[in-house]
Amino acid sequence: MGPSWHLLLLVVLLAVLLALSGALSPGVARAQEQGDLPVVGAWTGGPATAGVFREGQWFLRFEHAGGSADASFWYGRSGDEPVAGxxxxxxxxxxxxxxxNRFFL
Known part of the structure; x- marks a missing residue:
């Protein structure tokens, strides 16, 4: 066994730590489907956080962490461009x- 097993062990341990922390969990901040559009806003009045707009459906996170959307709802339709403010x-x-040429706010 050469020094390469040290690197393999380090990679495995890092992957386990990331998985346990939730950093590798599928979350709203990672667009998962073709055509998903990223959005950013201070949804709760705090720091701005990420979201995804998918053919009229919104998926928003309220904190900087992995996991499922804190809010999911329909507003708009396929082909619309998301805006936030x-x-x-x-x-x-x-x-x-x-x-x-129309905005729906």
Whole structure:
């Protein structure tokens, strides 16, 4: 056995630690399907976090961690472009879509 087994052991241990921490779990921040579009917003008024827009369906995370979406809902339709912003000045981002030359906020 040469020094390569040390590297293999290190890689395996790192993979186990990442899996236990949730960093490798499928989460909303990783677009999973072709056509998924990333979105970012301060959904709860705190720091901005990631989300995904998929053919009219939104998947949002409220913290910087792996895992399932904290919120999932329909707004818009296939072909719309997602937008997010603090439209009413309350400190929280809300979703919207652009469809052609029209915005739905």
């Amino acid at each position: 603090d439209w009413d000045g309350d400190g929280q981002a809300t979703v919207g879509v652009r469809r052609g």
